[in-house]
Amino acid sequence: MSRPTHRRFLPRFFATALCLAALGALTACTTPRAPSTTPEVAACSTAFCNITDERWAHINERHCQGTCSANNKSIFVPAYCGSKANAVTFCQDLMNRPNCTGTAQPNNRVAYSATFTGKVGDNRNDHCADTTRGTVIYETTTSKVITQFPGDP
């Protein structure tokens, strides 16, 4: 005598559900994903251009010394180099540009970019051509500057 339909169906249903749950757990274990930590992006005008000596040393070494090298090194115009104060001026000018926009990065950093009216520097990503674009990378929204450079992030 055969069992009622629901008695045959239920064990199969639970077995299938168990398999799907196990498959999901296995997938989660074998394909790790970083936690999503996208910060809110504050308006450019609220920024404070805090550049520490260590950060200035990096900017100076990477984007003020020597000449531009295609696909390798962008260089600022002299007005934004030579001293930390000049670097702060670049940051303030960028954050006050009306076309300044900020984009959250997956590691909580925020990239702010803007177009200036004049030349900002020589762009490594465009065969060292003049660029009117500039970028400031913040540690978190508008707190500490990580770096800044001519061109886009």
Next chain:
Amino acid sequence: MRDIWISDPDTGRRDRTVEPVGLSSAVWRELYPILVGDAQRPLLHRLWRYHWGAEGDADLTPAEVRDLAQEITTFRIGSPSPASAEAEAFLDAFAHQIARAAEAGAGLRILAD
């Protein structure tokens, strides 16, 4: 943008006779959710956490380069292909640069904007 150079194992100086491999911000962002937090590949995790500034710089010893060669091989075998052709091309070039450095017993120097 970051550049991945082969470096002298003793001085850490870049080997300028070999072109660096460029890691664009777009590729870094695309691979970030896959590589950061991957406990099986600690070197790739470490290299992918930061992309700009001094914290984006890195120096790898020859021993670390050999380990990285293993990590990139297992990653490429065990993971689906990246969504973009740019990321696929980067992984090809990156793996080639790592293999070249490992074969020469050299290090890797990574420089960030």
